[in-house]
Amino acid sequence: MSIINKETTIGEALQIFPGSAEIMLNYGLHCIGCHTNPYESIEGGAKGHGLDDKTVQKIISDINKAIESQELKDNAEELTSLKVTSSAAKKIKELLKAENKPDYALKVRVVPGGCSGYSYDLAFVKSPVPQDEVIIKDGSRVIVDSNSKQMLNGVELDFVDSLKESGFKFKNPNAKSTCGCGESFS
Numbered sequence: 001m002s003i004i005n006k007e008t009t010i011g012e013a014l015q016i017f018p019g020s021a022e023i024m025l026n027y028g029l030h031c032i033g034c035h036t037n038p039y040e041s042i043e044g045g046a047k048g049h050g051l052d053d054k055t056v057q058k059i060i061s062d063i064n065k066a067i068e069s070q071e072l073k074d075n076a077e078e079l080t081s082l083k084v085t086s087s088a089a090k091k092i093k094e095l096l097k098a099e100n101k102p103d104y105a106l107k108v109r110v111v112p113g114g115c116s117g118y119s120y121d122l123a124f125v126k127s128p129v130p131q132d133e134v135i136i137k138d139g140s141r142v143i144v145d146s147n148s149k150q151m152l153n154g155v156e157l158d159f160v161d162s163l164k165e166s167g168f169k170f171k172n173p174n175a176k177s178t179c180g181c182g183e184s185f186s
Helices: 010-016 020-026 042-048 053-076 086-098
Strands: 105-112 118-125 133-137 140-144 156-161 166-171
Touching: 010 020, 010 042, 020 053, 042 053, 086 105, 086 133, 086 140, 086 156
Parallel strands: 105 140
Antiparallel strands: 105 118, 133 140, 156 166
């Protein structure tokens, strides 16, 4: 599955995968760093630099291949941040497709609240903000809120679908206690 497409803005591509800058520069897309480029699509920026459709597709293909390569590398290494299971990734893709938001991502935050002090907050967002972490798993994107990174370190996001329960579940080895409903922790 392609994460980046021709409508992806240059700014979004850089947030999703900072290595996009080098790839775009290698193709002569020299507006990286320009004050207007974060809002311009990859296609628009490339066409503005005289690049043809074939080159635009090659840029997008190379970025997506680099993202996939990074994903494989990340899966091979032990991640210290939020871990996303394949079943959670699959459900995220299904939900985004059902809501007709294929280029969105699931953002995970820890917020004050709940019976035990903190709870998890999930929302679909278009793109990360600076300092957020983007995790790519099986073609889906999960954004870890920059203010929640430390509290989500080592936590696993899973999706469970059984007779007793259905939904996203967090396995938090760092939690000192959880409430009876399983929605909050301390």
